[in-house]
Amino acid sequence: MLKTWISKLATRQMTTIGNKVEAAKMAAAFKAVDENLKPDDRIIGIGSGSTVVYVAERIGQSSNKDSFTCIATGFQSKELIISNGLRLGTIEQFPKVDIAFDGADEVDSKLNLIKGGGACLFQEKLVASAASKFVVVADYRKKSPSSLGVQWTKGVPIEIVPNSYAKVTRDLQEMGAKSVILRQGGSAKAGPVVTDNNNFLIDADFGAIEDPEKLHNSIKQLVGVVEVGLFIQMADKSYFGEENGEVSIWSK
């Protein structure tokens, strides 16, 4: 009896926490779109992950949907664009993006980001780097209290060419990574995660990252590395949905 009551309480608490996080994501995304999407924006980048779902929903509510085209950062993003009745274009057609929205795994006070928790980092960086304005949407759990790698402890996601994984693993270990893991598909797939670009992903934990730009540049030059999930000084603004329902904004 007591066990059942405790389990019901735990379920209710988990639901409340879950709802709080979902509400925070939605609040951040809606405010970010409302404050940043301008009527003359023609090409809009749509990122990946669970927060961007609300960005696509909000953009999908626009009355001038025919006047702009959305660029995806991966399979999920493409589906979001289509399911919200938005026009889909490609980065090859539109290499100049007016504004891009995306989520993040961790954000520091200088607006450096860890991204790639959802395995989409290469296309996310491609679209963000093509954008005149890059706006991040996240919930309160993504704010770094100090350095990157403190809040997000699964490691820096790194997209690599598949047959380079053993060599890049060794390189990262030699660079001082505490752990280097080839990301696995888990119960959904026997073997490694394969990205939208047919690559593998490594998660390399460097602990608290004192100099993210230096680390980014060192990893980027390793042969086999396609892209690094450290986004250095790319974001213009970050919107965080808070636990109390408010939205806080960090700007450059």
Ligand SMILES: O=C(CO)[C@H](O)[C@H](O)COP(=O)(O)O
């Ligand atoms: O980088 C990403 C995918 O590769 C996501 O943007 C990041 O993982 C944040 O996702 P969510 O909004 O679900 O927390």
